[in-house]
Amino acid sequence: MNTSLDIKKTYKLYIDGKFSRTESGRYIQWVDSKNNQTINFCHASRKDFRNAVQASRNAFNNWNNFSGYNRGQILYRIAEMLDSRKEQFISELILQGKSKKKSIQEVKQSIDRLxxxxxxxxxxxxxxxxxxxxxxxxxxxxxPEPTGVVSVIAPKNSYLLGFISVIVPAVVGGNTVVVLASEDNPLCAISFSEVLHSSDVPNGVINILSGYCNELAGHFSSHMDVNAVINCSSDLKDSELIRKNSSLNVKRVFDYESIDWTHVDSQDPYLIMDCQEVKTTWHPIGY
Amino acid sequence: MSENSKAKKNSSMSWKYSNALESIEHISISPVYKLFIGGKFVNPISKKYFHSSNPANEKKLAKIALAGKSDVNKAVLAAKSAYDNIWEKIDPKERGKYLFRIARLIQEKSRELAIIESLDGGKPIRESRDIDIPLAAAHFFYYAGWADKLDYAFPGRKASSIGVAGQIIPWNFPLLMAAWKIAPALASGNTVVLKPAESTPLTALKLAEIIQEADLPAGVVNIITGDGTTGELLVNNPNVDKIAFTGSTKVGKMIINSLAATKKKYSLELGGKAANIICEDAAIDQAVEGIINSIFFNQGHVCCAGSRLYVQESISNQIISKLHSRMDHLILGDPLDKNTDIGAINSKAQLKRIKMYLDIGKKDGGEIYQSKHSIPKKGYWCAPTLFTDISQSHRIVQEEIFGPVLAIQSFRTIDEVIAKANNSPYGLSGGVWTDKGSKIFQVSKKIRAGVIWANTFNKFDPTSPFGGYKESGIGREGGLEGLSPYVNIVNRN
Structure with missing residues (x-):
């Protein structure tokens, strides 16, 4: 017999630059669109989220002080790493039910967006x-200066491009993020953590969780050390809960649910400015 | 020591100034003010009224209509119809011309407005005359010019107006806050329902008269007086598209909560507890003057007041003794006297709140110093106050008092004071005093607040954005940034 057994990958959360299992020990079984491959994703808990926020806060003071030039190089490095793995992401998108043509297009656009x-x-x-x-x-x-720690509920239906499109404007502006991957199809987002890991992104700047929106939306919006929430959930109950909870510490809330991320006009610096605070500094003039 | 005894000696000298009262003969205040809806002053459907009084002598100034649910609804519908039929469609340059007109009329009537502001709110005439009213006019003048230039403000994107803006303003800078709210809203093509504060409605109602005189199309600006309930009705009215609020963080949070189930936009200018940092290499006398201005300006009724003072240890005693001396020379009394530095506390309720904090400060072990003034028998007054021997966890260090009360702590290193400055849920403003340029840039970058004053404090200008980080609010007012809360970016896919 000449066959060699597949090495199946264990998919984990990405918190503080480490690939860790959920502390809850729970899993979400995912079956691909053709029903022949099964993956067990981590079912992240409130505690995982809190650990991620702590990592984000620690990372913020550092990332915020990186020069724009340096942040730009790191983001470009992410694009390089994604480009070198594009075959992997194309096949993952196909596995999640997209056509080959669309998958190729989405990976290309994702690289361009970075x-x-x-x-x-x-x-x-x-x-x-x-x-x-x-x-x-x-x-x-x-x-402008970055708002701080941003929690993000990524789009459900744009697993890679949408995911990248919502986190990168916040990150390029010096914020740190905790992001919930598409709950139906988290594969690309979880794989993307491997891209980040090889891109010189400091630990804790981008933290990625897989889990359920209706379980985590409340925590994403009520944590007192989170400064802003980007919400792409189309569930009105989630949106209302997020808006309500944001009152606890006056979080900024941004609803990106209706944006079509495949469109070139879905990228602009105003999205960067959403998670920025304008500071005005005065000084007298005289001798 | 010699510095100390000199200060004490000075403070015991009595300074006599001749009265310099501003004449109130030429001003006109109606005995009754109705609601300004659809370009006319109309009786309230609620049939309810309240009084606005002078906090310096507790005398009633005028009877003011209290807008109820039907009144709020009527005002919002007037604004909606003005938006749909006129203001959204009008040539933007014409919008601008109306705003220029309003600016000019405020300038023409500035003396009257300043006096009424001081009568109604208790602030010294020197401040209403030199700061509030000129800045209000300047604000209209500034935003007037933006009306037909919005494409330059949002490069690469198209900005469109939102609709009806419900605006709720506080009592500390009544006319100025009305200008901050109305001018950018109108310039970017929205119509307005404005609710002035319960204790200071008069200058907003004078502004309504000015708006009439300017021939602004009916319903573009509606001004409805009332109390907290009126504000709540405005927030929850379904035909309001956007809420702009300036006031306490507590009420701001309530507003966010009640808008949660809607798509309404909101911008909030909330509380503050600013750190004012005095480094040992600062110009001492300028810093002392700056501290006085940072906390006693407008009786400390300022959301961006420098209410937490941090003095570097080596100069701490010197600064405190100079502050005592300077405080004893402040003139407290009739707001209409041009010599007055410290006017009346805005209302009985606010005085009660300040006194509560004075008690808390003392009970928590703080050392209190109050300047020696004779306090008028009538009216609401609070002598300028310092607290020392306190620490970061004291309530008077953490909570916003909104009165002439300064909490003083010392520090040794810059890193230490930055950590202390940022140890607050607020982030509206901050101050740093030093003669070293590199230190200014470092400290002002590290303080998490929307406005930093270096070697100055409490400066405002219509061209300059103002607003907070963290729990001090969302959005900016003033400058180009001040347009953003009043527009939607539309051509994004």
């Missing part, structure tokens, strides 16, 4: 900063 935002890393600040012409003898300027 490159697009990589290029903004040291430019959006210039577009959105100003020296304000005040009418008194003072000098002041306004410029």
């Amino acid at each position: 490159v697009y935002y990589a290029g903004w890393s040291d430019k959006f600040q210039q577009i959105f900063s100003r020296v304000n012409p005040v009418s008194t003898p003072y000098y002041n300027f306004s410029s």
Whole structure:
């Protein structure tokens, strides 16, 4: 007999730069669209989320101080890594039920999107900063700074492109994120953590969970050390809960549910600005 | 020591100023104010009224209509119809011209407005005359110019108006806050229902008269007076598309909650507990003057007030003794006197709240210093107050007091003071005093707050964005950023 057994991969969460199992020990059994391959994803819990937020907060102070140039290079590095693994992501998308043509297109667009935002890393600040012409003898300027830790509920139906499109604008702006992958098809997002892991992204900047939205949306929006929530869930109950919980510590909430990520107009620096705070600094002029 | 005894000696000297009262003869306040809806002053369907009074002598100034549910609904429908039929369609440059007109009328009536502001709210005439009213006019003038230039404000995208903006403003800068709200909303093509604060409605109602005089199309701006219930009705009205609120973090959170099931947009300007950091290499006398301004401006009724003072240890005693001396020379009294530095506390309720915090501060072990003033018998007053011997966990360090009460702590290293400054749920403003440029950039970058004043404090300008990080709010007012809360970006797929 000359056959060799397949080596099946164990898929885990990605928290603080480590591939860890859920502390809950739970799993979600996923069967591919042709019903011949089964994967057990981690069923992330509230505790996993809290660990991820802690990692994000620690990472924020560091990532926020990276220069735009440096963040841009790291994002470009992610694009390079994704490009070198594109066959893997194409076959994963096919496994999740997309046509070959569409899968090839989606991976190509995903790489392009990373490159697009990589290029903004040291430019959006210039577009959105100003020296304000005040009418008194003072000098002041306004410029954007990242909001902080952002929790993200990624799109259900755009497993790779949508996933990348919602996290990268926040990350390029210096925020750190905890993101819930598409609950129906988390495969690409979980695999993407391997891309991140080989891209010099500091630990904790991007944390990826697989799990259920209706279980985690409440925690994503009520955690007191999260500054903003990006919500792509189309479930009105989730959206309302998120908006309600955001009042606890005045989280910024962004609803990206209706954006078509395959469209070129779905990328713009205004999405970066959603998770930015404008700071104005004053100083007197005189001798 | 010599510094100390000198200060004490100075403080015992009595300074006499002749009265310099602003004349109130030429101003006009109606005995009754109705609701301004659809371009007319109309009787409230609620048939209810309340009084606005002068906090400096507790005398009633005017009877004010209290808008109930039907009134709020009527005002919102007037705004909606004005939006659908006129304001959304009008040539943007014409929108701008109306705003220019309003700016000019505010300038023309600035003396009257300043006096009424001081009568109604208790703030010193020097401040209403030199700050509130000129800035209000400047705000309209600034946003007027944006009306036909919005394409330049949002490069690469098209910005469109939202619809009816429900706006709720506080009592600390009544006319100025009305200007901050109305000007950008109108410039970007929205119509407005504005609710002024219960204790300070008069200048907003004078603004309604100005709006009439400017021939602004009926319903574009509606001004409805009332209390918290009126505000709540406005927030929950189904025909309001956007809420803009300035006030406490507590109410801001309630607003977020009640909008959760809707698609309404909101922008919030909430509370603060700003850290004002004095480094040992600062220009001491300028810093002392800056501290006085940071906390006693407008009786400390300022969301961005520098209410937490951090002084580097080596200069701490010197700063505190100079502060005592300076505080004793502040003039507290009639808001209409041009010499007055410290006016009246805005309302009885606010005075009660401040006194509660004075008690808490003392009970928690803080050392209190209050400047020596004779306090007028009538009205609501609070002498400028310092607390020392306190730490980060004290309630008077953590919570917003909104009064002339300063909590002083010392620090040794810059890293330590940055950690302390950021140890707050708020993030509206901050201050740093040093003669070293590199330190200014480092500290101002690390403080997580929307406005940083370096070697100055409490400066405002219509061109400059203002607003908070964290629980101090969402969105900016002023400057180009001030347009964003009033537009939707539309051509994104």
